[in-house]
Structure formats: C-alpha cells, structure tokens
Amino acid sequence: TQLLEQSPQFLSIQEGENLTVYCNSSSVFSSLQWYRQEPGEGPVLLVTVVTGGEVKKLKRLTFQFGDARKDSSLHITAAQPGDTGLYLCAGAWTDKLIFGTGTRLQVFP
Amino acid sequence: GAVVSQHPSRVICKSGTSVKIECRSLDFQATTMFWYRQFPKQSLMLMATSNEGSKATYEQGVEKDKFLINHASLTLSTLTVTSAHPEDSSFYICSALGLAGGEQFFGPGTRLTVL
Numbered sequence: 001t002q003l004l005e006q007s008p009q010f011l012s013i014q015e016g017e018n019l020t021v022y023c024n025s026s027s028v029f030s031s032l033q034w035y036r037q038e039p040g041e042g043p044v045l046l047v048t049v050v051t052g053g054e055v056k057k058l059k060r061l062t063f064q065f066g067d068a069r070k071d072s073s074l075h076i077t078a079a080q081p082g083d084t085g086l087y088l089c090a091g092a093w094t095d096k097l098i099f100g101t102g103t104r105l106q107v108f109p
Numbered sequence: 110g111a112v113v114s115q116h117p118s119r120v121i122c123k124s125g126t127s128v129k130i131e132c133r134s135l136d137f138q139a140t141t142m143f144w145y146r147q148f149p150k151q152s153l154m155l156m157a158t159s160n161e162g163s164k165a166t167y168e169q170g171v172e173k174d175k176f177l178i179n180h181a182s183l184t185l186s187t188l189t190v191t192s193a194h195p196e197d198s199s200f201y202i203c204s205a206l207g208l209a210g211g212e213q214f215f216g217p218g219t220r221l222t223v224l
Contacts, residue, residue, distance in 0.1 A: 096155055
C-alpha cells in the first residue's frame with residue numbers, strides 16, 4: 001500500500017512568516033501533485049512535478065520533487081491569510097492518485 | 110478550463126435509505142472517473158475507479174454492493190450509497206480524467222449526512 005505522510009499535520013502562523021510542508025513516502029511516484037482545498041469544496045491543483053530534483057515556483061510558493069521521486073516539499077514565503085487551507089500532496093500511481101495525509105494551515109493577520 | 114459538477118451538493122437522508130450522487134464532466138469527455146471519500150479533518154481516500162461502459166474497480170475495504178457505481182456515458186458517473194447508515198456520513202468527491210489522460214479534474218463535492 002502506498003502511503004504519503006505529510007508533516008506537519010497542523011500549522012498555525014502569523015502573516016508574513018515562512019513555512020515548509022513536507023510530503024514523504026517509501027514509494028516512487030511517476031509524478032507528484034500539490035493541491036489546496038477550502039472547506040466544503042473539492043481540491044484545486046497547484047502544481048505537478050515530474051522530474052526528480054525538479055523545482056517549480058508559483059508566486060510565493062516553491063515546490064520541490066526529491067531526486068528519488070519519493071518525497072516533495074512546499075515552501076511558502078511571507079504567508080498571507082489567503083493561504084489558509086488544507087494542503088494535500090498526491091502521488092500518481094498507475095492511473096490513480098494517492099493522497100497524502102494533509103497539512104492544515106492557518107495564517108493569522 | 111475543464112469543469113466537473115456534482116449533484117446534489119448536500120443531502121440529508123434517513124438511515125436505511127439509498128442516496129444517488131451524480132458526477133458530470135461539463136465540457137469534456139471522461140472515460141475514467143474516480144470517487145473519493147473524505148471524513149472530517151482527514152485527507153481524500155480513493156473509493157473506486159469508474160470506467161465508461163465497464164464495471165468499476167473498488168479499492169480494498171470498499172464494499173461494492175454498498176457503493177454502487179455506474180458510468181453509463183462519457184460525461185456522467187453516479188455513486189449510489191445503498192442502505193445508508195450514520196457512519197456513511199462523509200464528503201464524497203469525484204474527479205474526471207479527460208480522454209487524453211493527464212490531470213484529474215475534481216468536482217466540488219457532496220456532503221452526505223445520514224440521520
């Protein structure tokens with residue numbers, strides 16, 4: 001069974017702080033995706049990383065895929081209240097997505 | 110962009126009744142749709158993979174006789190929760206894969222509450 005563990009599980013920070021969320025697995029994935037989910041809504045895709053070692057930037061968000069394609073990180077610079085939400089990593093396994101355990105982020109003004 | 114809708118968005122039912130949830134791809138065709146369940150404060154768990162014109166593939170531990178999936182067309186998949194019980198109360202989310210594969214497009218979810 002493929003498992004994706006995210007850490008931390010919860011994160012509560014002040015506006016302007018930086019943070020990093022980690023997504024780890026013992027399995028190799030062909031690609032890894034990061035989503036953000038608001039309460040009562042479906043997840044929204046932020047980025048897909050495919051190549052080991054790949055780094056992608058999306059404004060204040062920086063995503064990295066591990067060299068062995070087993071782990072990933074999401075770094076947010078100068079967090080804002082609008083960044084509040086549930087962040088989910090998901091590994092592509094054949095035609096399925098295996099979702100991580102999730103990181104709930106709360107950014108206070 | 111590709112849009113996936115779900116209906117209803119919320120449903121409350123009595124224990125023992127059946128509930129049908131629809132998942133539609135609005136502006137693209139999807140040979141494959143996925144059904145997920147999300148309990149409060151938890152992540153998404155894949156329940157089953159639905160392929161147009163064939164039987165769904167269920168994940169381990171998901172009762173296929175309780176969660177009936179029908180994917181009769183390239184734009185519609187339905188999930189029927191049969192003989193629902195309070196423990197089936199959850200947020201059910203579908204996603205659709207375009208004909209070319211690649212990205213899964215997620216619906217907005219259906220909140221099921223079983224009394």
